[in-house]
Amino acid sequence: MNQGIVVEALHKSFAGARVPALNGVSFSARPGAVTGLVGPDGAGKTTLIRITAGLLAASSGSVSVLGLNPLRDVNEVRERIGYMPQKFGLYEDLSVQENLDLYGDLQGVPKTERPERLARLMSMTGLAPFLRRLAGQLSGGMKQKLGLACALIKSPDFLLLDEPTVGVDPVSRRELWRIVGDLVREQGIGVLVATAYLDEAERCDEVVVLDRGELLEHGAPADFAAQLHERVFELEPQRDSLPRSIQGEISGAEGVLDATVRSGRVRVVLAPATALPAAAGVAGVTVVAPRFEDAFMAHLAPRRERVRIGNAVGTRASAGAEVAVQVRDLCKRFGDFEAVHEISFDVRRGEIFGLLGPNGAGKSTTFRMLCGLSSISSGEATVAGRDLRRSGKRARARLGYMAQKFSLYGSLSVLENLRYFGTAYGLWGSRLRTRIDAALEEFDLASRRSTAAGELPGGYKQRLAMAAALLHEPEILFLDEPTSGVDPIARREFWRRINGVALAGTTVVVTTHFMEEAEYCDRMLIMSRGTELAIGTPADIRTLARSDERPDPSIEDAFIVLAQRQETAVA
């Protein structure tokens, strides 16, 4: 008998943490349905999944999985559930076949049933041609599918997936959801899946919305969205105005719960009974059907303190002809493996240029070459007028760099971090003091100036890292995955700041694996497997993917169309 998962009044506190990871969460996930655990980073999704898998003990409250107690009946529960952790749980030095055999042995799949199960899983995941390849040499998307296949090797009664799609390319993400959907329909198993991608929440039968350990909402995603009936609008910008400038202006206005750029238009979510504030450069307004993301942001916004952001409204200060970054036929080889193959692009002064692609596309490698952190195998790269192959050091003094994971000194205070980075970039005396004071003001860090960087919440850390990278007023700012692991509110705020930096004349080059963030860039390069998939403005990219079935594609739709085109071209 399959009773699904029942969670009641669940509390979980970790030693040393000020706030509980889970605070009185109750819900149930039924068999034959996909239940999504949705929430920003730090919401408690992983803790909840781990408690249901019997990996952690709850502080109080109860969990029942298939009618069993995951701690007391640990062996029985583990024979009946499938679990895929965030890192997929694969042995990278074992081949695809060896990984599958191992999990088959551990799950007790009889040898006689193996060939049939394996054939099914292979047709489902398309991994058949790669059985002999080492798992470590698979792409992110293939690893994810192998991880899923390992979790499914013995048809589980309930499948637990912990953020299975982070950083994976959109094509693979959609395939994973198709596989999961088929499993639920054909075999009636239950699925509990944690995700930070809001578009994935719409594919779930039910969603459980968590934030900071608390349950905000539980129900069908459509019902959740319906609460916002006639409160979501799309603003069409005038020909010569930038959607992100309108977004910046409207974000701070009273009653606006969320403002984003989607498909070249500004999407606005309003609080109940408020009028849409006026903004310059708007050509037309339409009321649109609310989506899950709108409802999610509307719930989250009141739970976050508002952060002051300097006035960055304005029109583009003529994106001049001056070229800040010039790249020609850039290649990077590691032995036989070509991580970057003949990439060419220009970035003009004051532009926001995005490098987009899933994990493993080669964007970080390209990025490191541009910052002078990695040698160039062949091709040319000029940054701020300096040839990186000849005078990389001198070019570096004129650029600011914000690394993935922010690279701050956790035990130093905000002020000490700023002083250190300022000195490292050659600032001193009164100039250093003035710049630090300005940065504390601009990035709203003054109230936390003596807090150790390691103890700052994620959004503050990101702001501090950005302030440190901008202290010496670089001509070009390089940002590597600045928004991964940051909650959606902080992500939106971050892009508004970037807009301000660019309007002030600084060139910005940024990488991201969130396709929708491309909307905030002036132009972008989409990469896949080390090569260029497309280059141009967000509108250009969307046009490439426009078809009769999909007249208004998103950047993610465009990526999928382009990736499939590349696939057929190679074949």
Next chain:
Amino acid sequence: MSHRREVRGAALRRLLGFLRKEALQIRRDPSSIGLALVMPVVLILLFGYGVSLDAENIPVAVVLDHAGASSRDLYAHLEGSRYFAPVRAESFHQAEELMAAHAVDAIVRVGPNFESALAGQGHAPLQLVLRGVDSNRARLVSGYFDGVVGAWNAQRASRGESAALPAVSLQPRTWFNPSLRSTNFLVPGLVALVMTLTGTLLTALVVAREWERGTMEAILVTPLRAREFLIAKIVPYYVLGMGGMVLSVGLGVLLFDVPLQGSFLALFAMSSLFLLASLGMGLAISSAVRVQFVAAQISIISGFLPAFFLSGLLFDLDSTPIGIRIISHLVPARYFVSASHTLFLAGDVWPVLWPDALALFVMAVVWISIARRRTGTRLDT
């Protein structure tokens, strides 16, 4: 009945599956083969050929204040000994300079009245100045010098010349290692070091690696039991460690003629106990720490270094301070080195071996139980 067989079959399949995975990983990781099988060879060759605690051709400065026939004869004796390479110094002052420049390890001074005293009183004083910087070597030099002078005395006596022999003369005989070769002492001890490398250092990495790479989390949520996990972690490294032992013993016996007086079976049994204690310690460290870098550091400090310094492999533990001697009793290598010395140099002397075997057995049980306790079914155990 059939249900029980089914359960047991599933357990066996899990164990074998996980064992095969471990074997594949070891085969694909050159560093584990290197540490387990290449390091022993390097260590044995290094200690066998390079590091020797014996000394030959020790340079000594000889100051002859009054060169007579007897003193020249003594000088010739020193020259003839394989232990010494004497150099004549013109004055004591010059000899001091040689000593200060570390050109010689000792000064022999034959005083101005050596000849007359020898002729007159039948015995005469000789001065030996030792370089005490390396105290071990100084003791060696002193012992060798006594030997040479003793032989010279004996020869003079046989020639009927005046050399007053003491009333009782000591005739030392050395048992177990009659040739007093340090290799015979070092190689059996090195086996302990070799097995500590595989036992503690290599295994300290294996569980921590599973945690670091996130595979532990996935493995925990399979029906694999903690005891099956531990057995699968112990067996391959036991095989590797015993391989290293056989390799180093073989090399010691074949290349350096180290005698193995006891039976191989007894050596195998003692090695197994020692290896299990080391493996248990490595696994306990690894499961407690969960980070490879830290686990490696802890295992070097608590496993490898004590096996080197507190096991009796290099230093005589009976002459160390009481505190260190007490600590040394917690080091498994101590018992194995003692047993190994017994087995190689004396034979299967069970009354001596039993206490060592018992101590190793207790340690193996304790460490493996700690590892078992640290290997739970949850992330927070």
